[in-house]
Amino acid sequence: MEDMSEETHWLSTEESAAWVRLVALTELLPGALDAQLLRDAQLTHFEYAALMALAESPDRTMRMTALAARTNATLPRLSHVARRLEERGLIHRFPCPTDRRATNATITEAGMQLIADAAPGHVETVRANVLDALSPEQLGQLYEIAGAVLTRLDPEQRLTATSCQFSEGPAVARAG
Amino acid sequence: MEDMSEETHWLSTEESAAWVRLVALTELLPGALDAQLLRDAQLTHFEYAALMALAESPDRTMRMTALAARTNATLPRLSHVARRLEERGLIHRFPCPTDRRATNATITEAGMQLIADAAPGHVETVRANVLDALSPEQLGQLYEIAGAVLTRLDPEQRLTATSCQFSEGPAVARAG
DNA sequence: CGTAATCAGTTGTCGTGTCAACTAATGTGC
DNA sequence: GCACATTAGTTGACACGACAACTGATTACG
Numbered sequence: 001m002e003d004m005s006e007e008t009h010w011l012s013t014e015e016s017a018a019w020v021r022l023v024a025l026t027e028l029l030p031g032a033l034d035a036q037l038l039r040d041a042q043l044t045h046f047e048y049a050a051l052m053a054l055a056e057s058p059d060r061t062m063r064m065t066a067l068a069a070r071t072n073a074t075l076p077r078l079s080h081v082a083r084r085l086e087e088r089g090l091i092h093r094f095p096c097p098t099d100r101r102a103t104n105a106t107i108t109e110a111g112m113q114l115i116a117d118a119a120p121g122h123v124e125t126v127r128a129n130v131l132d133a134l135s136p137e138q139l140g141q142l143y144e145i146a147g148a149v150l151t152r153l154d155p156e157q158r159l160t161a162t163s164c165q166f167s168e169g170p171a172v173a174r175a176g
Numbered sequence: 177m178e179d180m181s182e183e184t185h186w187l188s189t190e191e192s193a194a195w196v197r198l199v200a201l202t203e204l205l206p207g208a209l210d211a212q213l214l215r216d217a218q219l220t221h222f223e224y225a226a227l228m229a230l231a232e233s234p235d236r237t238m239r240m241t242a243l244a245a246r247t248n249a250t251l252p253r254l255s256h257v258a259r260r261l262e263e264r265g266l267i268h269r270f271p272c273p274t275d276r277r278a279t280n281a282t283i284t285e286a287g288m289q290l291i292a293d294a295a296p297g298h299v300e301t302v303r304a305n306v307l308d309a310l311s312p313e314q315l316g317q318l319y320e321i322a323g324a325v326l327t328r329l330d331p332e333q334r335l336t337a338t339s340c341q342f343s344e345g346p347a348v349a350r351a352g
Numbered sequence: 353c354g355t356a357a358t359c360a361g362t363t364g365t366c367g368t369g370t371c372a373a374c375t376a377a378t379g380t381g382c
Numbered sequence: 383g384c385a386c387a388t389t390a391g392t393t394g395a396c397a398c399g400a401c402a403a404c405t406g407a408t409t410a411c412g
Contacts (some may be wrong), residue, residue, distance in 0.1 A: 003275075008295070008296035008299055008300070009299070009303070010299060011299060011302070011307075013306055014206050014312075014316065014319070015315065015316055017245050017319055018316075018319040019302060019306070019307070019316045019321065020206075020335075021275050021319060021322035021323055021326060021334075021336055022306065022318060022322050023225075023316075024248075024322070024326055024329075024330060024335035025202070025322045025325055025326060025329070025335050026201070026202045026205050026206055027206075027335065028326070028330055028335070029198075029202050029325075029329060030202055030203075030328040032329055043211070049199075054297045067349060070204050072200075072204060089315070104351075112350055119184070120184035121181075121182055121185060123185070124184070124185060126187070126195060128328065129325065129328045129329055130185060130195070130198065130325050130328070131187075131191055131195070131327050132328075133324040133328050134325070135322055136190075136323060138317070138320065138321050138324065139190055139191060139194050140190065140194075141314070141317040141321060142194045142197075142198060142321050143190070143193055143194040143197060144314070145310060145317060145318050146194065146197035146198050146200070146201045146311040147197055147315050148201055148314065149205075149305065149306050149309050149310070149312055150197060150204070152304065152306070152307055152308075152309050153201070153205060153208055153227060154200060154202040154204055154263060159196075159200035159203060159204070160196055160197055160303055161197075
């Protein structure tokens with residue numbers, strides 16, 4: 001019963017079982033992250049990630065386009081989010097001196113303070129919902145598996161090209 | 177340097193690396209699924225999953241509340257989606273005979289036809305973006321890892337209590 | 353029983369993301 | 383150098399999901 005190059009290659013029992021769980025995971029995890037951050041810092045996980053990206057950048061500043069790539073956002077989405085964050089005083093936007101089309105965004109002191117305050121609770125949520133459930137071996141397996149999948153989903157590695165986010169002495173905690 | 181039960185236990189390098197990749201995965205995968213299904217069947221992945229759940233149910237019928245739990249939707253969300261699907265003739269809603277508060281939803285023949293047509297492309301997308309990147313060992317590891325995490329995120333196993341979705345002779349293909 | 357509490361579902365409002373259109377600046381080719 | 387294409391970013395209109403308020407039916411209880 002080989003494929004005729006038109007017949008669908010349906011999922012095996014093992015494939016289907018793993019897939020169902022992965023879908024459930026991707027369905028539930030974002031909501032859990034958003035819920036905690038919204039409750040404790042009035043930030044979506046996306047806003048938190050954007051502020052983190054700025055906080056970890058040289059001069060705490062990034063071009064809008066670079067920040068959009070880093071956070072997997074479209075430019076219009078980032079523009080809307082940036083306007084709201086700026087209205088809250090968490091970031092500041094100013095024209096790029098070298099390219100007058102471009103806009104730079106900087107995280108403010110208030111923004112640094114907010115994510116510094118929010119980071120511990122966020123880390124705790126990550127541990128409680130994910131990391132604490134995994135053995136050290138599984139942590140490494142997850143790293144490999146997610147990396148393999150991201151080769152397909154994110155070939156240019158826009159999202160994962162990052163200086164470590166919470167490891168060791170966190171830049172945010174120091175800065176706060 | 178033990179915790180004082182108030183100090184944040186920051187992520188290790190390994191934890192941070194795995195976490196960043198998992199976040200990227202959960203960020204990118206839903207968009208990839210939605211993009212293919214919207215292009216080929218004008219369905220979001222959520223709508224597709226809801227129709228699939230109906231198709232696999234006895235009598236192709238489910239209570240709204242049960243369908244909401246099965247798809248991790250709030251009832252208002254499902255109500256809106258159901259109205260749109262009904263307007264497109266893909267499902268049919270009618271009052272439950274035994275409980276006059278309740279509403280039952282049935283997938284129509286047109287709905288069955290649509291997901292039968294959409295399923296091969298969807299399976300192909302799942303393979304191309306995820307399964308083909310993993311070894312058989314990794315598939316099993318993913319199953320275990322996602323299961324462990326879901327113990328935290330979905331203790332009642334609402335999302336994963338499912339008859340296998342695409343395995344073997346798929347009910348949808350038979351029915352279409 | 354009859355009243356209160358709960359449950360099932362729908363509807364309206366609002367916040368957020370997507371898409372298309374637009375402005376403005378930079379690069380390209382002849 | 384001057385059109386033309388491309389790039390960076392913003393804005394407005396629309397679609398979808400969350401939350402709250404609401405209707406109507408069922409259950410709990412005294």
